[in-house]
Amino acid sequence: MDSRDGREGPQLTAATSSFVLAAAVTVVFSTALAWAKDVSAPLKNFLKSLTGQDWTTHGLVDLLLFIGLGLIFMKTRASEGIPPRRLIGGLVVAVGMAGLGLALWFAFV
Amino acid sequence: MQILSSDVILLTHATFGVTGCLAALWVFVETLNAGLANRGRIRTAALLTAVAITAGGICGGFWYVHFYPVEKALILGGPWPLAHNLFMETKEHLFFVTATLAFLLPIATREEADSNAVARKLILAVSGLIVITGLTVEGAGAIVNHGVKVALLPAGDRVLHRASKGAPPWIRGTAAKVHN
Numbered sequence: 001m002d003s004r005d006g007r008e009g010p011q012l013t014a015a016t017s018s019f020v021l022a023a024a025v026t027v028v029f030s031t032a033l034a035w036a037k038d039v040s041a042p043l044k045n046f047l048k049s050l051t052g053q054d055w056t057t058h059g060l061v062d063l064l065l066f067i068g069l070g071l072i073f074m075k076t077r078a079s080e081g082i083p084p085r086r087l088i089g090g091l092v093v094a095v096g097m098a099g100l101g102l103a104l105w106f107a108f109v
Numbered sequence: 110m111q112i113l114s115s116d117v118i119l120l121t122h123a124t125f126g127v128t129g130c131l132a133a134l135w136v137f138v139e140t141l142n143a144g145l146a147n148r149g150r151i152r153t154a155a156l157l158t159a160v161a162i163t164a165g166g167i168c169g170g171f172w173y174v175h176f177y178p179v180e181k182a183l184i185l186g187g188p189w190p191l192a193h194n195l196f197m198e199t200k201e202h203l204f205f206v207t208a209t210l211a212f213l214l215p216i217a218t219r220e221e222a223d224s225n226a227v228a229r230k231l232i233l234a235v236s237g238l239i240v241i242t243g244l245t246v247e248g249a250g251a252i253v254n255h256g257v258k259v260a261l262l263p264a265g266d267r268v269l270h271r272a273s274k275g276a277p278p279w280i281r282g283t284a285a286k287v288h289n
Contacts, residue, residue: 010227016220020231023213027206034202053174055201059166062205066212084227088234095238098206099245106198 012084018073019066020087024094026066031098033058035105115176118168125165126247129211132158133239136214140232143222151232155218158239162211166204173201184256192256200249207242210235 012020037044037054047054047061073079079087135154139147177197184193214235220228 010225012220012225012227012231016216016228016231019213019216023209026209030202030205030209038198055173056170058202059170059205059208062209063212066209085230088227088231092234092238095206095210095242099203099242102199102202103195106195 010084012087014074014077014080015070017079017082017084017087018077019070020091021073021079021082022066022069024087024091025069026062027091027094027098029065030058030062031101033061034102035109038105038109115172118172119176122165122168122172123247123250125161125168126243126250129158129161129165129207130240130243130247132161133211133214133236133243136218136236137233137240140222140229140236143229145223148221148223151222152215152218155214155232155236158236159211159215162208162239162243166208169204180253180257183260184253187256187260189252189256189259192253196249196252196256200246200253203242203249204246207239207246210239210242214239 011017037047037058044054047057051057051060082090132154136151136158139151139154143151181193181197184190184197214232217228217232217235220231222229222232
């Protein structure tokens, strides 16, 4: 499962790069879901109906998405084509956008 | 002195959150000085980060679901409604970002930071982001707490508090006498 072979420079293992990509996608998805819940009462009520609290369902969905996407990316080797430095940069940008996006959303919307 | 279970849960939640941030900072510093000697410590601290952030989230989530609705009503009826509308809303969703990064950290530290520059950069990025987002969540929690406090203070006491803030003790004493 090591993606180092045949690549120039230091690389990440397939497992690590897959879960880094999964984390970036999960962070963006979680932020989008927070926005969607805030504008859509039916969506919020649906999430609430699953566990009794929309926040709890949101957290479980994020957890399952992170693990599920990580395993899928590992199996499909989807992250292999992405240079590791770009993968790390993508994660940092995703987290920055999520933080600013949430604060600005709840401040002004 | 009466300590309620909700107090214990709330303070345990904050304690685990700070512990998770400190453990992530530990990972960051160890990774700056990564070598064969501290490879084990980096992995231990990464695991501690994930466990502490998860425990903090479980305690915080339990308190949020069972005890927060009353405090939310107080905040929204008080002078600082933004303590809920902005800070709690941002905090409760930003936590998912911190938690995702905390789950990623033990996976990232499986890499050899001492001999792989990209792995070192990844671990520094993930642990650094946990510290930043985690402390932001902690700070927002303090503002939520203050939102409840100012909502519970009667208006007169708030004015007195503001008027005597930073004043010498004899002025604070006089202000208290006038108020009484």
